[in-house]
Amino acid sequence: MIGLGHYLILAALLFSIGLVGVIRRKNLLMLFFATEIMLNAANVAFAAISSYYHDLSGQMFAFFIIAVAASEVAVGLGLLILLYKKYGTLDLDNFTMLKG
């Protein structure tokens, strides 16, 4: 039997990987992938805790996170399409008009 800690550390690591991606990526689409990883990390954590505590709230939370992730993808893609249509690029280095 694997301890809860293992799952949680895995979740933490996945989150960190997501974070690295978020920090590293300049292409917005790829960046969104990384945010998905972050959300999934949380899902793993919730599912594991839920399972170990025999409590359903965690699974519910994970379920809603998935729903949120789906919605975010929809909106995010909409935005990306808009940006791509207008500017022909998804590199966030190109969007630095607003600053200071």
Next chain:
Amino acid sequence: MENILSVLIFFPLIAALLGILVKKETIRVYGLTVAAIEFLLSLWLWFAFDPANSGFQFIEYVPLVSDFGINYYLGVDGISLFIVIMAALITLIGIISLGEVKDLKNMIISLLLLETAMVGVFVSLDAIVFYLFWEFSLVPMLYIIGYWGGEKRLYAAIKFFLYTFAGSLIMLVGMLYIAYVYQSVAGVWSFSLTDWYALVLPISVQKWLFWAFFLGFAIKVPMFPFHTWLPYAHGQAPTVGSVILAAVLLKMGTYGFVRFSLPLFPDAAVAYIVPVGVIALMMIIYTAMVAYAQKDMKQVIAYSSISHMGVIVLGTFAMNAVGITGSIFLMLSHGIVSGALFLLVGVIYDRRHTKLMSEFGGLASVMPRYAVVFGIMLMASVGLPLTIGFVGEYLSLAGFFRVAPVMTLVGGTSIILGAVYMLSLYKKTFFGPVTKEENKKLFDLNGRELTALIPLVAIVIWLGVYPKPVLVPIDNSVKALVSFMQEKAQTPEAKAIIHVSTSSKEAK
């Protein structure tokens, strides 16, 4: 008329708002009328005031935010009565003196708003209401300096606003702390001064609160080293702005000392006589020197204001009736005199558009009336007996002498140094041959200027010769204040230094 104080506060405010509707051509008459009515109302206040009663009169009390202890609480006693009257008078004089300025309408509206704030500050007995008017007074002044001022007006206006604003915020924290202490003792919130007076604060608390309030007041006064906004403000402000700034706004600071610092923190005030005294001495001597070095007439008077305010501070911290009465009287006299001096500088500035002393010389022969009025004000400024300037200065120094003789001796140099810079100004400007061609055909004072100045001259002499009608009400209230302070003081040292009266002490 029980609500006369409210009327005094809000009459100019309403007048200012209605002033927006008045046509530009008639605004001068409107402004004059309003200011005159306000002044008459203030005189009525004096008339109705009972000089024998040392407590607050014409009290108005309306809860504003009762859960938080903020009330619309007004009252006037001998200490504030005359400052209110002076504020009304100076506003009136200021409006009379207004020449052909741009956007006269806005100017008059601003002045009336300022009058509301000034009167409000001096009659508020609720700390928050006091603070409200205190802060609000900055706004019209900001506009007056910043719009009608000289070359560097923006810098001056912003500096004036920010500096005073910053200081008073710290004071606000102090106020909130007192209210908190009051709440923890009495169980209810209150910002009423009279409630606070009853509160005996631990000495350690008094000490830091003293400095919190000190900062707010010191910047307003302004005390060394927080004074540098003043020369800019005066240097850039239009004449009427300087007049009101010097005459009334600065007095808010010293009034604050009397109204807040002394009765609320008697022990701390006594404990800090020496540091405050040293600062006051710095103001007196150092700024007098700086005044002497100035090349611009207005700057001389600006710095001289600081120097005189130093004497006021000394008097305030005398901790006896003589000194405090003197300092309050000196507030009045400095208000009248410096106001008049700024008006006078304005007169010459209107004609020549310069205030540099080197541009003048020999004006006494070209503008004799001007020279006479200036001379009288100069003498009042240096504290010549039988002018208004002497009484307050003498009493302030006399009072402080009891506390710190040596410091008084040093502070007394104000009468010397004051003479040095004022006489040198007078000499440079009025004496000697008329060297500049432009100066040869200057007009002497015209009717409008005389109307503004003559009342001030009359007051200068009247109150110099017969100050009693003003001194007695002030003194009654101050005596009450001092004996209250002595009762409230906790340490024996403080009790010893706060001096009520030779006779009453013997009676005890």
Next chain:
Amino acid sequence: MLQPISVNMASLNLSTLSPMLVVVGGALLILIIDLLKKNLDKSLYVTLSILILFVDFGATLSLGINQRGFFDVMLIDGISVVSQLLILIASMLFIPLALTQKRFHEYSYPEYFALFLFMVAGFQFMVATDNLILIFVGLETASLALYTLIAMHNTPGSHEAAIKYFTLGAMAAGFFVMGAAAIYAVTGAVELYDVAKVMQARMSEPGILVPVIGGALLMMVAIGFKVSLIPFHLWTPDVYEGSSAPMAGYMSIVPKITMMVVAMRLLGLYVDMGVEPVRWMIIALAVVTMTLSNMMALVQEDVKRMLAYSSISHAGFVMAALALDTTKAYSSIFLYYTLFLFTNLGAFAMLWISRHKGQTYHSRFHHPYEKFAGLIHTSPQGAVIMAIFMLSLTGVPPFSLFWGKLYVISATVDAGYLWLAIVMAINSAIAAYYYLKLIVYMFLKPPAPGIEAVGINSSKPLVVIVGISVTVTALSVFIMQPLLSYISYMVSVSGY
């Protein structure tokens, strides 16, 4: 085998849901109307939205205090009612700003109003529950709608703003869920009252502080993002600049109030339990936020951007109250935001009134300071009104925010954090400079020659909104007593 579930309808306490139902239903109604008939004028949707929000407002007002509904998911306590009311007031004041003189892209969509109402519903859900799941879902609903609303302004700025906000928001969502996971890991609960109970019980266990504080920390990132605390604020100025002025004004108030309520529920729990590190983290964030944002605001060239930084600073100011854990402090937050709502929305509405379409004044900014130079001559009323808003933001009495500041600082003093009160005071003084700068431009500088009229986008509804705002701002002293007693009552019955 499973037992059939029988649910007593009365125990569900459906009324707790009524405000959100109204507004969601309203949004659907708008969508249906649009389906039935195209190309209706925006004024219809504006008025409809106001009416829906008004009904919502009524429904919220009639909620009984301190009840739970729907299997204890819904929580109607004092602060939830107060914050919902604030959200609704702000929304009602915001919507008419669509009726401008000029045409702007977003208002050509009926969906704009539907999305807006959905967003309001999302916010309402966030404050009307203490279930982390519902908070999260509500948050995302509102946020997604908000991103869209921003992008719909359809200018390069708004696109950039939307993508920035969206991306950072996604990351913040990640932190939120990770934080929730940590809390869940410690307590096995996602409902805050349960969390509190379990945590209280477990506080004495050795080593418990690490995950407890860790959870708070992760949540704080998400909260900090939404409330825009430094260093999570970075989106704020850019997004405010990119979006339309009303949207920026709205964003400076409503999402912050809602997140502040969440923070009260969540972080308040820690502070209340005496987890000192959390308290210090809040204070540190607050101090850094108000100080640095003030400094940055000082050097802005654009009024809207300055107001963005100013709203960050105000958020920091209020956030400090969160660390105090007194009823007065919590009340002061609502009091402050109530007053801030009118002032700031008014200020942004003024910017909106002055909005023009071309880039007349500046190659990038729509509202550079220069634009307002000499406004007192070209539009005296406008100048005076804007000055009142600025003075209020500065904290000059008698204008509204003075009372807010007074109360917040007072609460800080009462809690014994004198130094914090002094820091707040000093920051207010620094802040005075940049508000003053605008006043200086409006009143003390001559108008720049040959430019378009500043009030170009003005219309009656806008003027009315500004009028309401300025009235409340200027005369706030008279509503202070009822407001204060109402808010204090509402906060204290909620147990804060």
Next chain:
Amino acid sequence: METFAFYLFSILIVGLFCVTVMSRNILYAMTSLAAGMVLISGLFFLLGADFLGVVQLIVYVGAVMALYAFGMMFFDATGTVKENNTPATTVFLLGGLSAVVLVVIFAAPAIGGNVHALYPTPEGATNPQAVGLVLFTKYLIPFEVAAVMLLVAMIAGIILAGKKMDKSLSRMKDESAVSEKDVK
């Protein structure tokens, strides 16, 4: 067995996600992301959260990836992406530090003890049944809100990707906008 599965899945997931994060090729990134998602659903099954696993598969692998793929095609970015990536030191410093922080938080030994379930899994019910039970009672409201959220997302997606956004009324002079309408 379970242990083996866990470690296998874990290593694979971490590896795949690393590819997602590090790869220059968008196709690789997406594929590894999808694969990682699938494996995560495997973890869910492992944990007994069958319903969650299914949802994960459907939503992520199905919907999300389809959406992304659609988007990707739209962007025509099948080749390598030229990115001016953040310097590795910054990335690993920040990533490493946050990993440490997170691990410290989540690996705390205090987690896991002394907690009893507030919403225990009903006896004798399968996971989907249990989930259904909770979802339609306790979590009905969040569920409905999630529905609203999806609706919002849908509207948002439609609007943002729609043709109407091509021309900006906010940028256009009012006169021309009016005339355009008249022409219609």
Next chain:
Amino acid sequence: MESLVYTALFAPLVGSLFAALFGMKPKSLWTGTVTSLLLFVSFVASVLLLQHVMEVGPVHVTLMDWIVAGDMRIPFGFNVDQVTAVMMAVVTLVSTVVHVYSNGYMEHDKGFNRFFSYLSAFVFSMLVLVMSDNFLGLFIGWEGVGVCSWLLIGFWYHKEDVTRDVNPSISPSWAANEAFIMNRIADLGMLVGIFLIYWNVGSLQYDEVFAAVPQMSHTLLVAIGIFLFIGAMGKSAQFPLHTWLADAMEGPTPVSALIHAATMVTAGVYLVIRAHPLYSSIPEVGYFIALLGTFVAIFAASMALVNRDLKRIIAYSTLSQLGYMFAAAGLGAYWVALFHLAAHAFFKALLFLGAGNVMHAMHDELDIFKMGGLKKVMRWTYIYMGVASLALCGIWPLAGFYSKDTILEVAFNEHTYGIWFVLWLTAGLTAFYSFRLVFLTFWSDERYKKYGFHPHEVQKYVLWAMAPLGILAVVFGWWKEEFMEFVTQLLPAYEVSEHTHHMVPILIVVTSAIAIGGIVVAYVLYHKRLRRNPKIEASLPYRVLSNQYYIPILYEKAISKPYAELADIAWKEIDMQVVDATVDGIAKLVEESGDETRKMQTGNLSDYLKWMAAGAIILAVLAIVAVVKS
């Protein structure tokens, strides 16, 4: 009697205000006449009061309260006792004469009306000074005379500043300011004295204060005595505050006569006399006063020896005589001091008015080296000045003889032989320089012709107006006994000891001898023609003396200039560079940190994301710190 007091006091004020009404108008004869008449009224009232005091006793009136604060209650109270009555009579008499005289002297001046206004105002102030029944009232007059003196010295304000070589006083306005400021320095001392009195006695009324003297500690009395005397030093131009007096000669000559010889400068002496109960109980301070007076006597006389300026010589002699008065007062012989004060007032005023006549004749030329032989054209002036000079030298039977000799007797009697010797020597010097002036002006060769002057005698009525002074300069001393009896009703009677009594005739002879000796030397040297010895003029002592011991230059170099420079530094270096720069620096610092901080707002989303992660880490660090600390 009250009305008499008020008449005497306020008549000059009325005159002053009347003249002020016409202050800016061109000359009108009215102002001169009316003010002179009113002064005469005041004089008559003073004489009547004097008589009243003699016959009945002092009069005390209180007009009204002036300052009331705390326990301080200061009325406008006036007390006419023996000393005051004498002072009033002297002041009003000399003033009346000077007013009448000025009608002629200022005839052609543009500021005629203004002049009379100032002059009468001065008299009023002086009367307040002597009549007040309390110290603060005295202070009113004290400052009042200061201001009037300022106005009058600077009467010809339009003159330009010149260098010290051309005119040692630089300009009237400069001299006026110098006088005012120097007096102010002393006034501060006086004020402090007043404060000391108030806080220890609780009153400033003379009677109460003097009644309290016995109860006060010695140190306190010494302190009060010193501070009051500092005040006296300023008004009476005692060293080191003496420079203003000579410079004050820039004022019109009647002013010099009235203010800087007869009245105002004696205010210091008056103060010491007035405060005699105080000073008698602190003999050591008195002795110091006497020493200082003696020093000033010879110090001033020495400067007069070489001066060429008609008025300055007389001014130095005034200074010297003031020294005599202080010597007497300091040694306790208050009545003698008062006696000399009165006598001096008469002959010194006469001397100055005579000098005014000469100036008038010489078109404002003051250099006695350019005069000579004027007795032919200015007979009466010559007689007046001769008489006055003789009186000044103390030649029997003129007024100066009685008063001055008595002072020498006192000095002898007190066994302060040093003081006696110096005063004796000074008497010789006085005689020399006085007659040097007389001979160089009125005798010797008519050098003025060389410079193209056409001197002429002044108007008749002016000469007549001077007559009372002339008569009094002669006869005043004859009333010594009566005077003594009268004033010693109030002042302590000073009796010389038996031993001294025997010595008196010898002393008289010795003193008279040196005086006559001085006259003779002057006669020998100057009666025929001006003798100048370039060698002597180039010698160091001569230069020192003619440059007033370099004291004015020293003051300028050591005080005025450094003060101006320090003031400049205070303004430009400290106020602007330190104080204000700090304020602006803070503002700038805030703004610059704003500029720095905004750099985190790069506009690049990636950076924002990094900041967010970094923020989380920073928070974690913070949390760790907080945990560790708690």
